[in-house]
Amino acid sequence: MRIQLKIWRQENRATPGQLANYDLTDVNPDMSFLEMLDTLNERLVRQRERPVEFDHDCREGICGQCGVMINGRAHGPLPNTTTCQLHMRSFKDGDIIYVEPFRATAFPVKCDLKVDRSAFDRIIQAGGFTSASTGGAPEANSMLIGHDVAEAAFDAAACIGCGACVATCKNSSAALFTAAKITHLALLPQGKIESRQRVRRMVRQMDTEGFGHCSNTEACQVECPQQISVLHIARMNWEYNRALF
Amino acid sequence: MSNSDRDPETGISLVDGPVENPDVPSTPSKEAKLRRVKRWLSGTLSQKNLMALTGLFLCFFLIIHLAGNLQLLLPTEVAQWQFNFYSKLLSENIFIHIISYVLFASIIAHALYALVITINNRRANGKRYEYDHRGASSKWYSRRMGLLGTVILFFLIIHLRDFWYEVQFGHLPVDKDGQEDLYTLVVTVYRNGWYVLIYVLCMIALGYHLLHGFFSAARTIGIYHPRYVNWIRVIGWVYSIGISAGFALVPIYVHFALT
Missing domain, CATH: 3.10.20.30 (Beta-grasp domain)
Structure with a gap:
């Protein structure tokens, strides 16, 4: 052709x-x-x-x-x-x-078609560490996680950080990416401990990088190769608002 | 700490300061607190929260306003007395006066923040696409909230000039019960077919604005559970159609039934 x-x-x-x-x-x-x-x-x-x-x-x-x-x-x-x-x-x-x-x-x-997406790396870095042990694999039953929670966290973790959400957003907002990273860790017991400071820091980094506001047009969800749900954005907003108090 | 207390090469402090204990949060200084408030106000999520909360308050106000307007659908004799009585009741109530200040503040904040957010988003977008077909992945009214909002603002200016200004600063005739006759003013204005047409078009814009705005506000304040999200969508549809159709119905009825 x-x-x-x-x-x-x-x-x-x-x-x-x-x-x-x-x-x-x-x-x-x-x-x-x-x-x-x-x-x-x-x-x-x-x-x-x-x-x-x-x-x-x-x-x-x-x-x-x-x-x-x-x-x-x-x-x-x-x-x-x-x-x-x-x-x-x-x-x-x-x-x-x-x-x-x-x-x-x-x-x-x-x-040409190559863009610098290191802003995403810096947002992840702003999230800091989790208290997950980096030594040998911990005993699986020492930290019980319900199946639904594990699945929901994995759905968020599936984000591959390609940047399509930003590219398709009319405001160039990185809300879907940042929200996926925040939700992934906020759902699991290892990440819950620092969830408040993490959401504050990651959102602040997202703003510092110069991404726009989320208008909830849901275009990002349509283009996302991993079908990350926009409900993660609502969850990020919830975590962020909760972290203020 | 002055500059001489720092190593000129590395910028590291040469004076031993108090060691911060990470377990005990230190009390932030006044400047630090102010910085925090400033940072919060300039954050994208906080700005959207402000849009959402003022928007939801305006949504609530529209219900009260519509309840007043629907009284115009009563039979003429009853409607005149009822509508004028209602407007007198509101204008004499101190609680309503306070709410009206909150209302004006909300409208101004909602419009100003929309402007600030739009400017910031322009900056975030940078260079435009040569060929842009992104509209295929979202609803048109979700992308045109600014335009719809501008139409509503334009409508508000006309609306306030014609009714609010007349009540506050104009000289209204009185009806046979001695109440200010807002009813006759409204009916006279609605006799103009062009006015009714513009009114109805603006109500369509309002409907679309609410359709996205109500649901978007719920998301922004953080309602994320799939079950509630579906309820919010349904409530949003019913609310938006109810409000815009309800407001549009009154001038259409008055125009065609009473002239």
Whole structure:
């Protein structure tokens, strides 16, 4: 199939970028989106041009590294999918596809489609330590956790930090990411102990990084590859308001 | 501590200060307390809390206001006496006076914070997308709360000018019971078809604003349990449709039934 690409090209943080046109004529519908970009890059290398830089790692939808805006939607047209799990069969022959980096002031573009998501790392760091023992694996029955609680905590822990929630949010809010991290630890007995100071610190860090306000449009939940529920955001708000008293 | 007490190279204090015991919270100084309050006020979650609480208060007020308006649907003779009596009852009640100040403060805070939040969000967004199709993943009215709010603000200005200002500073005629005749004022204004049309359009904007606002406020203050969340959605729908349809019904009825 034939695909016309409009890809955001930007040398580095300082230079202004622009969309560049590329025409691919030999795209296999079974290629993943990233494989399609690989074939473009092979061609660019052969032509001695600078290849398009983009983040990727596992290519099986669990690492959270890949992530670009495809035709104006985070990770492309399918809901709850990472970019690497999107395949060219989701597009039609002759389609024009816009590929842009995730945009937010807190996610500066490093090069082409690569953005700096270290703001997420700093939010996690602000959460500090948990009292979980880092020695040998503790005896499983020494700390009893109900099945429902364990499942709920794991649902939150499933967040891979890809940044799609921020990219798709009209306010570039990191509420879903931060909330997932806060809820994950606040639910478990190991994390409950420091939950109050953790929510205060992580929310403060989220604000310091320059993310916007959550408007509860719930767009993040639609795009999230891990289907992290927006109810985690409500839970974060609850934890935050409780921590004030 | 002056600068000479610090190592010029590392900035580490050369004077032995009291060792802080992490188990005993130290009493923060006045500046530290002020800093904390400032930080709290500028936090994204606190600002949304303020929006939510003022919004919910305004939601509550709308119910009381609607209860007053629905009296206009009574048969003409009863309605005039009843409506004027009700307005007199409210204007003479000290409790209502206090509430009205809270109400004005809430409207102003809600609008001002909305502006502050919008500006901050613009800053957080940075560069726009060249091709933006993000609207596909959320409801339009949840993304256009600012626009809907502006329509409501515009409506409020007209509304306050036509009724509140007239009652406070204008000279209203009295009805045959000697009460200020707000009823006749309202009916006269609603004779104008354009006015009724704008009124109804603004009530539609209000309905959408409430539809997202009520549910969003509940989320912001932290109602997270799936069961309550579903109730809130249902209550939000019933409330928003009830309020906007209720308010819109009165001018339509008055316009077509009494002229």
